Amino acid sequence: xxxxxxxxxxxxxxxxxxxxxxxxxxxxxxxxxxxxxxxxxxxxxxxxxxxxxxxxxxxxxxxxxxxxxxxxxxxxxxxxxxxxxxxxxxxxxxxxxxxxxxxxxxxxxxxxxxxxxxxxxxxxxxxxxxxxxxxxxxxxxxxxxxxxxxxxxxxxxxxxxxxxxxxxxxxxxxxxxxxxxxxxxxxxxxxxxxxxxxxxxxxxxxxxxxxxxxxxxxxxxxxxxxxxxxxxxxxxxxxxxxxxxxxxxxxxxxxxxxxxxxxxxxxxxxxxxxxxxxxxxxxxxxxxxxxxxxxxxxxxxxxxxxxxxxxxxxxxxxxxxxxxxxxxxxxxxxxxxxxxxxxxxxxxxxxxxxxxxxxxxxxxxxxxxxxxxxxxxxxxxxxxxxxxxxxxxxxxxxxxxxxxxxxxxxxxxxxxxxxxxxxxxxxxxxxxxxxxxxxxxxxxxxxxxxxxxxxxxxxxxxxxxxxxxxxxxxxxxxxxxxxxxxxxxxxxxxxxxxxxxxxxxxxxxxxxxxxxxxxxxxxxxxxxxxxxxxxxxxxxxxxxxxxxxxxxxxxxxxxxxxxxxxxxxxxxxxxxxxxxxxxxxxxxxxxxxxxxxxxxxxxxxxxxxxxxxxxxxxx
Amino acid sequence: xxxxxxxxxxxxxxxxxxxxxxxxxxxxxxxxxxxxxxxxxxxxxxxxxxxxxxxxxxxxxxxxxxxxxxxxxxxxxxxxxxxxxxxxxxxxxxxxxxxxxxxxxxxxxxxxxxxxxxxxxxxxxxxxxxxxxxxxxxxxxxxxxxxxxxxxxxxxxxxxxxxxxxxxxxxxxxxxxxxxxxxxxxxxxxxxxxxxxxxxxxxxxxxxxxxxxxxxxxxxxxxxxxxxxxxxxxxxxxxxxxxxxxxxxxxxxxx
Numbered sequence: 001x002x003x004x005x006x007x008x009x010x011x012x013x014x015x016x017x018x019x020x021x022x023x024x025x026x027x028x029x030x031x032x033x034x035x036x037x038x039x040x041x042x043x044x045x046x047x048x049x050x051x052x053x054x055x056x057x058x059x060x061x062x063x064x065x066x067x068x069x070x071x072x073x074x075x076x077x078x079x080x081x082x083x084x085x086x087x088x089x090x091x092x093x094x095x096x097x098x099x100x101x102x103x104x105x106x107x108x109x110x111x112x113x114x115x116x117x118x119x120x121x122x123x124x125x126x127x128x129x130x131x132x133x134x135x136x137x138x139x140x141x142x143x144x145x146x147x148x149x150x151x152x153x154x155x156x157x158x159x160x161x162x163x164x165x166x167x168x169x170x171x172x173x174x175x176x177x178x179x180x181x182x183x184x185x186x187x188x189x190x191x192x193x194x195x196x197x198x199x200x201x202x203x204x205x206x207x208x209x210x211x212x213x214x215x216x217x218x219x220x221x222x223x224x225x226x227x228x229x230x231x232x233x234x235x236x237x238x239x240x241x242x243x244x245x246x247x248x249x250x251x252x253x254x255x256x257x258x259x260x261x262x263x264x265x266x267x268x269x270x271x272x273x274x275x276x277x278x279x280x281x282x283x284x285x286x287x288x289x290x291x292x293x294x295x296x297x298x299x300x301x302x303x304x305x306x307x308x309x310x311x312x313x314x315x316x317x318x319x320x321x322x323x324x325x326x327x328x329x330x331x332x333x334x335x336x337x338x339x340x341x342x343x344x345x346x347x348x349x350x351x352x353x354x355x356x357x358x359x360x361x362x363x364x365x366x367x368x369x370x371x372x373x374x375x376x377x378x379x380x381x382x383x384x385x386x387x388x389x390x391x392x393x394x395x396x397x398x399x400x401x402x403x404x405x406x407x408x409x410x411x412x413x414x415x416x417x418x419x420x421x422x423x424x425x426x427x428x429x430x431x432x433x434x435x436x437x438x439x440x441x442x443x444x445x446x447x448x449x450x451x452x453x454x455x456x457x458x459x460x461x462x463x464x465x466x467x468x469x470x471x472x473x474x475x476x477x478x479x480x481x482x483x484x485x486x487x488x489x490x491x492x493x494x495x496x497x498x499x500x501x502x503x504x505x506x507x508x509x510x511x512x513x514x515x516x517x518x519x520x521x522x523x524x525x526x527x528x529x530x531x532x533x534x535x536x537x538x539x540x541x542x543x544x545x546x547x548x549x550x551x552x553x554x555x556x557x558x559x560x561x562x563x564x565x566x567x568x569x570x571x572x573x574x575x576x577x578x579x580x581x582x583x584x585x586x587x588x589x590x591x592x593x594x595x596x597x598x599x600x601x602x603x604x605x606x607x608x609x610x611x612x613x614x615x616x617x618x619x
Numbered sequence: 620x621x622x623x624x625x626x627x628x629x630x631x632x633x634x635x636x637x638x639x640x641x642x643x644x645x646x647x648x649x650x651x652x653x654x655x656x657x658x659x660x661x662x663x664x665x666x667x668x669x670x671x672x673x674x675x676x677x678x679x680x681x682x683x684x685x686x687x688x689x690x691x692x693x694x695x696x697x698x699x700x701x702x703x704x705x706x707x708x709x710x711x712x713x714x715x716x717x718x719x720x721x722x723x724x725x726x727x728x729x730x731x732x733x734x735x736x737x738x739x740x741x742x743x744x745x746x747x748x749x750x751x752x753x754x755x756x757x758x759x760x761x762x763x764x765x766x767x768x769x770x771x772x773x774x775x776x777x778x779x780x781x782x783x784x785x786x787x788x789x790x791x792x793x794x795x796x797x798x799x800x801x802x803x804x805x806x807x808x809x810x811x812x813x814x815x816x817x818x819x820x821x822x823x824x825x826x827x828x829x830x831x832x833x834x835x836x837x838x839x840x841x842x843x844x845x846x847x848x849x850x851x852x853x854x855x856x857x858x859x860x861x862x863x864x865x866x867x868x869x870x871x872x873x874x
Binding site: 060063064068069113119121122124125126129130131152155156159163164166175198227261263353354357358470514516517518519525 | 632633634635651662663664666667668670671672673674675676677678679680681682696720721722724726727728731734735738739740741746749752753754755756757758760761764765768769771772797801804806807
């Protein structure tokens with residue numbers, strides 16, 4: 001296992017150059033990130049003990065967080081024809097058996113409770129005519145269990161959570177503060193250093209427990225659905241503090257992004273009955289072991305297959321020359337025309353709005369051009385089932401974390417309930433942990449002064465730098481896409497290793513145009529680039545070491561799944577000298593033996609899973 | 620040949636400038652580009668100190684509102700090509716009526732306080748255990764408040780509202796619409812509590828029904844409609860207090 005923390009930095013007390021790094025505000029539980037997971041965790045901590053001093057620190061106002069962009073829905077078993085075991089099985093098989101099954105079982109069990117809780121807080125879930133919660137089909141799910149608020153589910157969840165937090169007095173907010181470093185002393189995390197964007201003040205914010213809820217890292221790639229703020233901040237913060245990152249090689253490409261913008265067209269468009277068509281108008285997924293085309297959507301079949309398989313099918317179709325070439329890459333079509341205006345307006349209003357506003361097409365009458373787009377990070381900061389990382393006092397939940405319930409490929413509509421279930425678990429666990437801890441001591445404040453000095457000398461006061469942020473960022477994005485895209489290969493991953501090392505060197509030669517204190521977004525972009533370079537390295541290294549193909553990680557030089565060697569999570573850790581190493585820990589199997597992923601069976605002939613652990617190993 | 624267009628952008632840094640000024644930048648116009656793409660082009664290639672907020676680039680996070688040629692707009696949803704004919708100049712300024720922090724960044728803390736003051740959360744007198752399942756709500760009941768729940772807090776409506784310009788204490792369109800979103804929710808029982816803020820002279824009665832808020836709203840929330848609806852509700856409530864002086868309760872919305 002990785003060492004959790006480095007030695008304590010020498011307490012070199014020097015007067016701060018500006019601001020007051022010593023002005024430490026003390027909190028019991030500090031949330032870094034104010035999206036779905038962070039806000040849910042804050043409420044959970046407040047409910048454990050209303051006397052706790054809880055704070056949410058976020059680089060944007062919480063309602064700007066990227067949860068807001070989630071569209072299709074949130075899975076949780078609620079209907080009588082469904083069962084927790086079936087949700088667990090769909091998740092585990094969808095994840096190509098790389099999920100920890102104890103975590104998945106807890107997740108399936110608690111997801112409906114969390115979604116109900118959100119209903120009680122006012123979330124405007126879409127309804128059946130009789131007033132009960134409505135559910136829709138989603139990719140890789142054998143039953144209809146995805147709750148939705150039209151196709152703005154994440155938006156409504158986030159605003160409901162944000163508005164609900166406003167009634168909790170003990171929750172302090174640091175809006176538009178950017179965290180640059182975790183403060184680690186005496187073997188545990190005791191706070192952060194952050195820049196208040198408005199004033200440029202650099203300050204230590206200490207806490208007895210810190211929960212990272214910073215989301216994913218899609219911006220490491222050139223073409224992504226992820227917002228500009230998704231830079232892997234929390235992953236890099238944890239990695240630098242000595243915590244391992246788990247399964248970083250597993251990056252999800254969503255099969256239907258609009259070309260140029262990368263705007264996501266929700267999977268719900270397919271669950272409502274949309275077709276994927278190649279350049280000949282042919283439903284090409286039937287050629288990729290995903291079932292036979294039917295006029296109506298069939299669960300776990302064709303367009304309702306899992307995202308990894310659909311994105312891989314696109315690449316194969318492209319290789320056969322059956323896609324359409326555009327200035328923004330090859331595309332296929334998503335056809336919603338047969339659904340009719342009424343269904344589109346009721347169930348998919350945001351899809352229509354996005355197509356009209358950003359692509360200038362009307363899906364009621366026209367085909368939607370789409371291509372696979374980087375969407376989600378299955379990997380992240382390694383945590384246990386309560387969100388605790390191996391580094392004491394540090395927790396993580398949501399996309400930044402890897403529990404792991406998503407394994408090698410996440411199913412659509414599992415990520416929103418993941419934010420709620422594991423946000424709540426982490427919030428409770430951190431609150432209980434904080435109650436047992438002493439207040440942070442002076443050592444962390446000395447570290448904060450060091451960090452302040454680093455920001456000054458490396459960025460704000462540095463002269464003579466020659467590199468532009470955008471140049472390095474673009475080269476990094478191209479490198480990661482080329483080597484760690486939908487299909488990977490050893491030699492290009494090795495090349496990428498060298499290129500990323502070069503970019504790390506050049507990063508130290510960055511020049512800022514902006515030296516002001518007030519709202520310095522260029523400094524922020526520079527620090528985000530630093531985070532992304534570390535995350536890029538962890539993705540490429542983890543992909544290089546996994547010499548098999550599983551879920552979203554497809555190696556052309558190792559095309560088969562290898563359960564003997566790789567039914568295991570990768571853990572990448574940073575060594576003291578700055579290099580990294582990759583280790584493996586076994587997957588937790590409780591009740592479902594690894595088997596073959598089968599999609600596209602006809603409903604009447606489907607074999608009834610879940611299989612018991614004694615079932616014959618199919619792989 | 621790629622078309623070019625001039626962007627005249629407000630620049631203001633409190634550390635260097637006494638007052639805001641305009642600076643011009645020539646940028647290429649591609650048909651897919653929105654105003655935000657042009658700002659990103661300038662920041663990446665020309666001047667890294669240009670300061671503005673943005674995040675999702677799909678019209679849902681509410682960060683990138685600015686005045687574009689005098690109109691409050693989400694810059695991620697405003698195509699540059701739409702302005703290419705207007706003498707090839709586009710003026711980009713921070714949202715009107717807000718204090719400016721720097722360049723195109725406005726100060727939002729007052730707006731956040733107003734949002735909180737209207738108690739935008741579900742208020743219940745009873746809290747049945749979760750085991751009793753969801754509160755039932757028919758699609759028709761959902762429809763009554765759905766529109767008001769679509770607000771992304773982009774604050775374009777504040778930049779459009781002449782009352783906000785004259786009276787900064789006015790609660791304002793988005794906050795009132797949000798209050799009404801909960802008042803109209805069949806699960807909510809908190810309209811009385813919200814009345815204290817909304818019935819104040821700086822609450823709904825401040826609105827002179829200009830309707831600009833509804834016109835500029837990128838999400839069709841119709842704050843002006845929410846305000847009118849609320850005024851009617853408040854008057855009915857007031858009348859009821861004479862007809863049924865004891866025991867009358869505001870139920871938020873007619874069921």
